[in-house]
Amino acid sequence: MNSLPRIRSVTPYLYRIPLETPVVTSFGTMRARSALFIAIDDTEGHRGWGEVWCNFPDSGALHRYRLLHEVFVPLMVNQPTAHPVRLMAEVKMKTRILRLQTAEYGPLDQCSAGLDCALWDLYARQHEQPLYQVLGGTGSRMPVYASGINPSGVQETIALAQQAGHTAFKVKVGFAEDVDRHTLQAAREVVGDHFLAADANQAWSIDTALHMGDMLDAFELQWLEEPIAADSADSDWQRLCQALRTPLAAGENMNRLSDFERATCTWGLQYMQPDLAKWGGISECMQVVEMCKKQGITYCPHYLGGGIGLMASAHLLAASNQSGWLEMDVNPNPLRSEVLGEHLQVHDGHVTLSSAPGLGFDPDLQALQGYAQFPTQ
Known part of the structure; x- marks a missing residue:
């Protein structure tokens, strides 16, 4: 039986765009939009994409970016690409005490959610089927x-x-x-x-x-x-x-x-x-x-x-x-x-939806270069 491919890398990408026309809601006004994308690469050349919720306040995106780097990336790199449900259950088990210690339930849940999406995209691409x-x-x-x-x-x-x-x-x-x-x-x-x-x-x-x-x-x-x-x-x-x-x-x-x-x-x-x-x-x-x-x-x-x-x-x-x-x-x-x-x-x-594998597209990050944020690690 062939061994499962492993996770070669987990890479967050952070972007921020000031808004000419703010988005107004009853709880506040969005004057900028942020996005935190995640790429998970396996050892066989497949890549899955996910996204972490960070839309308000947009300053919270940087915190989630750092959580990904400091907490989640070390847990996931070199792990076998098992079924996403099983792999994420292991990740959540390993971060359970941190959740209790910090009471950072929202940011940690949102990082986990983005990683889960990326793992499912990766899994579907490995199986050559639309997600x-x-x-x-x-x-x-x-x-x-x-x-x-x-x-x-x-x-x-x-x-x-x-x-x-x-x-x-x-x-x-x-x-x-x-x-x-x-x-x-x-x-x-x-x-x-x-x-x-x-x-x-x-x-x-x-x-x-x-x-x-x-x-x-x-x-x-x-x-x-x-x-x-x-x-x-x-x-x-x-x-x-x-x-x-x-x-x-x-x-x-x-x-x-x-x-x-x-x-x-x-x-x-x-x-x-x-x-x-x-x-x-x-x-x-x-x-x-x-x-x-x-x-x-x-x-x-x-x-x-x-x-x-x-x-x-x-x-x-x-x-x-x-x-x-x-x-x-x-x-x-x-x-x-x-x-x-x-x-x-x-x-x-x-x-x-496209009939291509996974999410059916590869995001054009080159088009976002002018909005990229490069926080100090």
Whole structure:
């Protein structure tokens, strides 16, 4: 029996781009975008790509870059490229005490998630299959929706997205009530009867969410995303789901399998939105997909980062064999658009995955040279 190829190198790549037009949310304003990509090379010449969540605050990207170098690279180099689930279980076991000692659960989870994605890409390339097929997917085409749409210039942003092929849209709410009403009115005027969703980014208390819900119901939204904090009491989520006609969505800020299981089984959500670059990678998000299937909940991956994580999210959505939508940020971001090139182009509200192995593309990092950061090791 031939021995498994080993991990020859794990290389993080850090990028940062100041924004001419900031991205405004209810929890803060993004004035720069960062991306932290990971390449894992094996001893047989295969390379897998992953991405670590680091979008807010963008200064946190440097910390995650250093964690990769100081903690994870030494653990992984020269290890056999076993099945990604098994290899990442070993890595998490070896970092368990560090997580407890530092209470750095978020950054360590996000580094692990990016590494998990890179290992799955590597595994699929080793087996010469597209990632979504390795994961059990049967179709390569999926619907998408345009997101990251701020209250300022909402109609202009939607019009540009429509020109780019989008037919479904999600706007930001969670500001003053009159601002939210104006945003939704303006968006509905342009969108017509097409898909329109709203994201409150955890802005409201339960009482405010119930009050706002009456107004939001009038706009016939596809869903209302994170109206209250992700860690709110189960009873608050249950009360909201029962009181509002608008379907509710959540998941991007959950960080334990037990939280996802409780939410899918008891809250009454209609949409679940884990972010594979923020928590769990592909390995654990696939478990969330299975929870959704059992409860009749639609899986719609959350994503608002660079091109590699977006592509991984698309493959996981295809692997779910569900009818969910892929989130696509429509704010200008070369860390997404330049990396992807001609891949994931939107046509009539859909994208189609390549049949090439792994993620189906090799990111064009040369196009990002002007944004590269080179921290001192």
